[in-house]
Amino acid sequence: MTTPDNTTEKLLGLAYEAMDAQTQKVATHIAGRKHIARNTATDLDDDTAFGARAADAVARFGGSWTFILLFLAVLVVWVVMNVFLLVRWNAVFDPYPFILLNLFLSMLAAVQAPIILMSQNRQAVKDRLHAEHDYEVNLKAELEIMLLHEKIDLLRQDQWAELLDIQKEQLQLLSHLKDKVTS
Numbered sequence: 001m002t003t004p005d006n007t008t009e010k011l012l013g014l015a016y017e018a019m020d021a022q023t024q025k026v027a028t029h030i031a032g033r034k035h036i037a038r039n040t041a042t043d044l045d046d047d048t049a050f051g052a053r054a055a056d057a058v059a060r061f062g063g064s065w066t067f068i069l070l071f072l073a074v075l076v077v078w079v080v081m082n083v084f085l086l087v088r089w090n091a092v093f094d095p096y097p098f099i100l101l102n103l104f105l106s107m108l109a110a111v112q113a114p115i116i117l118m119s120q121n122r123q124a125v126k127d128r129l130h131a132e133h134d135y136e137v138n139l140k141a142e143l144e145i146m147l148l149h150e151k152i153d154l155l156r157q158d159q160w161a162e163l164l165d166i167q168k169e170q171l172q173l174l175s176h177l178k179d180k181v182t183s
Contacts, residue, residue, distance in 0.1 A: 002031050003031055004016050004024065004027040004028045004030070004031040005027075006031070007027050007030050007031045007143070008023070008024075008027045011143050011146050011147070012143075022132065022135060022136055022139070023139065025136060026136050026139045026140045026143065027143075029140060030140060030143055030144065030147075036136055036137055036140050037137055038133065040126075040129050040130050040133045041126075043129060051118075052118070052122055054115075055115045055116075055118040055119040055122065056119050056122065058112065058115045058116070058119070059115065059116045059119035059120070060119075062112055062115075062116060063116075075101070078094070078098070078101050079098070079101075082094050082095075082096075082098065
């Protein structure tokens with residue numbers, strides 16, 4: 001079995017200690033003939049705090065058609081109810097510029113925006129983890145391909161040497177036959 005240092009020296013021309021942590025990890029996996037692929041989607045989900053999961057749920061709901069249609073329905077009901085009360089009893093709980101409704105909408109936006117930003121930050125961390133994993137897998141694949149090329153080249157050299165030996169033997173046999181025929 002090869003060591004990570006031998007593998008990196010041969011393939012990348014660098015000492016193991018001179019590489020970054022990701023490349024060292026890949027070299028260790030290649031030297032140990034271990035797979036590097038894993039499901040990164042579950043890496044962060046295992047130890048997620050309640051607040052982070054709640055932020056994801058709010059962002060998921062806040063960015064859905066269900067939320068938009070529900071929000072539109074509440075706005076329409078609010079306006080229709082105020083107009084109906086104004087027409088029917090000449091009394092409303094939120095007069096025309098709908099200041100109370102604006103207050104509720106502002107509070108909703110003030111609470112929803114930071115929660116969505118928290119969720120986006122978590123998604124950015126997940127994306128970075130996916131990108132790092134993709135880099136590791138791609139680097140390992142590239143190095144494995146280089147190793148395969150090296151093995152094929154060695155096989156081809158051995159075959160050429162064997163063919164040359166066979167050809168030398170055939171030439172000797174032919175010269176021996178020629179000598180027999182001429183004598």
